[in-house]
Amino acid sequence: MTVNAPTGGTVLTAADLRVSYAGREVVHGVSFELNEGETLALVGESGSGKSTTAHAILGLLPEGGRVDAGSVRLGDLDVSGWSDRALRGIRGPIVGLVPQDPVTSLDPVRPIGAQVEEILRLHGHRDRRRRRARVLELLDRVGIDDPDLRARQYPHELSGGMRQRVLIATAIALRPRVLIADEPTSALDATVQRRVLDLLDELRREEGTGILLVTHDLGVAADRAQQLVVLKDGAIVEQGASADVLAAPSDAYTRQLLADAPAFVTGFRRPEAPPFLRDAAAVAAEDPYAIVAEGLVKEFRVKRRESFRAVDDVSFRVRRGTTHALVGESGSGKTTTARLITRFQRADAGTIRLDGEDVTGVSGEGLRALRRRIQLVYQNPFASLDPRQQVADIVAEPLQNFRVGSKAERRERALALIDRVALPADLARRTPRELSGGQRQRVAIARALAIDPEILVLDEAVSALDVTVQARILELLASLQAELGLTYLFISHDLAVVRRISHTVSVMRRGRIVEEGATEELFRDPQHDYTRELLAAVPGRAAERTAEPAAALTAALTGRALS
Structure with a gap:
């Protein structure tokens, strides 16, 4: 079936779109228009209906989903009610899709060139030589270096950013007039995210492509979209020009999303001067540092005798009761450093002191005792909790492992911790699969607190969460720190x-710390080019409001760029 692409003006119209799953309506009368050369962002939390709306447009709803009412028009062409076979004719030539996760979207056993070429073959491009040339042209167009080599490689041989570029190359292969990008950068580092979004912007400007951007991040939407549609519980609560919505949101939910988006936070955490800075006697009597790392080195063997240095001469100090952040892109060495601090891995060189005690070489019972003092909260609450256990048992597990209290006392302690992390008591009998992502992460935090640790290491502990859930978890962490005097890495x-969360920061690149200091100082006056690049890549900074200058932190909490 031959379908003519829409030309000029409005390229996509959704009118009173209603979608249901198993008879329950989940999208309630959604309407919007996307113009040529424009980006329109569908914004909302998980469960808001934004991805369902996008998939309904393409006819790609999962089993049990159906469009009950409304219409979808591509230019002047009404595709409402088309069969799946008919819709296949417009997927690619008229509407392209960039899915969220390149890991699950790319075939791990086929070279990426063959995967990009497939869409050309399926849509009638018979000449194999021309298909091959078009693949190389597309890979070059999306900024992949050495396209001829990359086309022969497999997905696991490419970085996350490169894999996402491959998906974009596939989506634009047939020069569609509409591109639906479903959370295309949510799993990427800030600098990689910026490059991918820059690429989409180029396509919009140069090709006149209309982009429907699905995102939970208002910072990304503020930077990239000309129009905003805010969804909550399957219904539109606000829509309009991005500048107007951001400047004067009319709906309370939009205002909450703006307040919770990290990109729009303008203040900094300013810890009170700890006792050792207020009292000369205290200065002499106690070590102010909960964590002191000096000259840490960690190497890994790769390909026979070659070695890769993941952590290279890393040193930093964390004052008791404060939060210190290790920041960097994937592969910078920050997670390996955290695993050295928690002693899940042994450093090849350097020393680690916790509250003045050298724990670099502890083993056996000494290492077991260390586990009571320092606990780790993982990135993924879906994978770090036992799906078969009830929440109360998960929280109480560390107490059982360390033989603390009787069974009744452990349960009482677990219930108290569940309450402390602001979860309802009836969740104690549920399993993780019955909880939301934010609730699961609260359970993980409660479990980490069970044995009264002094230090929590939080490894990307909020990166998998929506901005509103993320904001609540960060507020919880701040309140627990104030109540319990915890130190966070x-x-x-x-x-x-x-x-939003840290008092001090170390910026890591290729296993080394390139800059460190108080968070406020680093944001206001970064000294290293890499730090400036990271800051420039933060979504929403173009719309960031200027905060009033704050009082300087104490000299003891500041640092400067390192060579």
């Missing part, structure tokens, strides 16, 4: 989140 690739 916060691992993140997201400087916007770091700004």
